[in-house]
Amino acid sequence: MKNEFKIITNLLPSKSRVLDVGCGDGTLIKALIDEKSIDARGIELGERNVKECILKGLSVIEGNAETELGQFPDKAFDFVVLSQTLQAFYKPENVLEQLLRIGHRVIISIPNFGYWQIRAKLLFFGKMPVTKSLPYSWYDTPNLHMCSIKDFYQFCEKRKIKINRVIGIKGEKTSSIYKINLEMKNLFSEVGIFLIS
Amino acid sequence: MNYKIENIKQIIINKPFKLDCGQTIKNFPIAYETYGKINEKKNNAILIFHALTGDQFVTGNNPITNKEGWWSTAVGPGKAVDTDKYFVICANVLGGCMGSFGPNSINKEKNEPYGLSFPLITIRDMVRTQEALLAHLQIDKLLCVLGGSMGGMQLLQFCALYPEKTFTAVPIASTASHNAQQIALNELARQAIMGDPLWNKGNYFKDEKIPKNGLAVARMAAHITYMSDKGLQEKFGRKLQEKKNIEFTFDADFQIESYLRHQGKMFVERFDANSYLYISRAMDYFDLAKQFKHGLNEAFQNHKTKFLIVSFSSDWLYPTKNSKEIVIALNASGVNVAFAEIKTDRGHDSFLLDESEFLKTIKGFLDSNFEIFKNEKRI
Numbered sequence: 001m002k003n004e005f006k007i008i009t010n011l012l013p014s015k016s017r018v019l020d021v022g023c024g025d026g027t028l029i030k031a032l033i034d035e036k037s038i039d040a041r042g043i044e045l046g047e048r049n050v051k052e053c054i055l056k057g058l059s060v061i062e063g064n065a066e067t068e069l070g071q072f073p074d075k076a077f078d079f080v081v082l083s084q085t086l087q088a089f090y091k092p093e094n095v096l097e098q099l100l101r102i103g104h105r106v107i108i109s110i111p112n113f114g115y116w117q118i119r120a121k122l123l124f125f126g127k128m129p130v131t132k133s134l135p136y137s138w139y140d141t142p143n144l145h146m147c148s149i150k151d152f153y154q155f156c157e158k159r160k161i162k163i164n165r166v167i168g169i170k171g172e173k174t175s176s177i178y179k180i181n182l183e184m185k186n187l188f189s190e191v192g193i194f195l196i197s
Numbered sequence: 198m199n200y201k202i203e204n205i206k207q208i209i210i211n212k213p214f215k216l217d218c219g220q221t222i223k224n225f226p227i228a229y230e231t232y233g234k235i236n237e238k239k240n241n242a243i244l245i246f247h248a249l250t251g252d253q254f255v256t257g258n259n260p261i262t263n264k265e266g267w268w269s270t271a272v273g274p275g276k277a278v279d280t281d282k283y284f285v286i287c288a289n290v291l292g293g294c295m296g297s298f299g300p301n302s303i304n305k306e307k308n309e310p311y312g313l314s315f316p317l318i319t320i321r322d323m324v325r326t327q328e329a330l331l332a333h334l335q336i337d338k339l340l341c342v343l344g345g346s347m348g349g350m351q352l353l354q355f356c357a358l359y360p361e362k363t364f365t366a367v368p369i370a371s372t373a374s375h376n377a378q379q380i381a382l383n384e385l386a387r388q389a390i391m392g393d394p395l396w397n398k399g400n401y402f403k404d405e406k407i408p409k410n411g412l413a414v415a416r417m418a419a420h421i422t423y424m425s426d427k428g429l430q431e432k433f434g435r436k437l438q439e440k441k442n443i444e445f446t447f448d449a450d451f452q453i454e455s456y457l458r459h460q461g462k463m464f465v466e467r468f469d470a471n472s473y474l475y476i477s478r479a480m481d482y483f484d485l486a487k488q489f490k491h492g493l494n495e496a497f498q499n500h501k502t503k504f505l506i507v508s509f510s511s512d513w514l515y516p517t518k519n520s521k522e523i524v525i526a527l528n529a530s531g532v533n534v535a536f537a538e539i540k541t542d543r544g545h546d547s548f549l550l551d552e553s554e555f556l557k558t559i560k561g562f563l564d565s566n567f568e569i570f571k572n573e574k575r576i
Binding site for chain 1: 521534561565
């Protein structure tokens with residue numbers, strides 16, 4: 001399991017109710033159920049992934065998070081998880097609003113566009129960066145709204161969304177991010193995980 | 198119907214049984230069949246609900262018609278619903294014509310079939326009789342309830358009435374409420390039957406003159422709704438039936454005509470016209486949301502049953518939209534629910550066909566949940 005999922009698993013208290021939005025093949029959900037007895041469910045757009053989840057006995061519905069989160073009541077879940085998908089929505093602001101409505105707290109991870117390698121690639125080669133965490137070319141990327149850790153941090157502040165915790169990931173290494181080290185971490189983290197409410 | 202119904206499994210429900218229409222019935226039979234063996238812990242039982250024209254003979258040879266059971270693609274040894282592993286139960290619905298109490302049952306007081314003096318029944322009535330069957334078989338909690346089309350309606354009703362009686366539930370290509378188009382199509386079928394002079398207000402048992410033509414037309418119309426435009430076009434197109442050119446007659450020039458006529462003809466051999474009226478009416482009356490003050494969400498509030506909802510992309514009779522309504526209600530009620538739409542051109546009938554993606558999904562869901570259910574029971 002990738003490091004990001006391990007960190008998310010650690011962040012979640014056992015026996016809580018969790019919705020994994022864009023849950024892929026259900027790897028995280030399965031870990032949450034097996035390791036922490038979490039009541040975890042998912043919504044996923046890819047039909048192949050959905051069937052994969054169902055074969056594992058996971059409660060995953062085929063659907064588009066962009067348009068179908070409205071069916072969940074307010075505060076239906078203790079936590080809602082959105083792993084590296086926010087940038088792929090047409091209207092990430094609306095999706096974020098829905099996530100905060102249906103979950104008491106939201107865990108969002110974002111591929112950090114402020115990572116130094118990305119900055120360097122654009123600066124030195126003048127081409128759209130292709131990296132391990134952002135493996136797409138400009139013409140086939142599903143990512144419509146890239147942002148950096150700093151962008152998202154400031155966005156939350158501006159929208160008065162409470163930032164409970166921020167964790168930066170660089171390979172296997174993790175570190176806490178605060179306002180005071182934001183500039184540095186924004187340069188050296190590949191992925192940022194935000195716990196917000 | 199030309200078949201004799203003897204030597205089939207039945208329970209007799211002795212106690213007075215109050216129907217939704219207000220009438221009370223008693224001492225009536227419910228016919229059923231089982232496949233596989235119940236295990237020691239009694240945690241491998243699956244109840245299957247059949248659709249409008251189905252019966253209790255899910256798989257293997259149907260002893261009455263001598264044909265394959267209606268769900269042989271999905272149920273049987275080594276199949277998706279593996280009868281080597283699971284104990285499968287299916288009852289003929291109340292109102293049916295395969296040994297359960299229905300309009301062609303004999304009214305002993307008059308020594309003739311009930312016909313239209315049989316009371317109107319509902320999906321809820323059907324389900325309550327099947328709960329009595331489970332009590333008879335001494336099964337407290339099922340591993341799964343499974344059903345497509347009208348079977349799915351019974352399943353939803355079952356889960357709403359008896360939330361503790363099943364661990365999982367799989368409604369397939371179904372709906373929580375019959376809509377205008379679905380009622381309209383059923384009405385078309387009923388008018389075809391009732392328009393046949395031999396129907397004779399449901400009293401057609403003398404001289405064996407049964408309303409075959411009306412029932413066949415009803416079946417033909419219904420059969421079209423079970424397929425998709427694309428499926429029909431691919432299978433039949435404008436192909437002619439054993440002829441080179443159109444013949445300027447009203448005979449079956451086209452293969453599709455011949456096919457539908459054949460379907461109609463086969464159907465009247467095994468199904469009772471009055472049963473068709475009663476069961477299709479029960480479907481029309483089905484509106485689960487209306488049974489609860491706060492609608493469909495209340496039907497499943499705090500239920501622990503795990504659902505898998507399945508729909509088919511080309512099904513226009515019970516389209517994905519109907520299945521999604523169920524998903525939305527379950528999510529709003531905080532119920533565990535999985536949902537998948539199977540991509541296929543074969544329309545509503547897909548659930549009866551050899552659709553590998555569908556069968557794989559059902560198998561995976563059942564097998565993985567059986568493991569969870571076994572562990573849960575041990576605690």
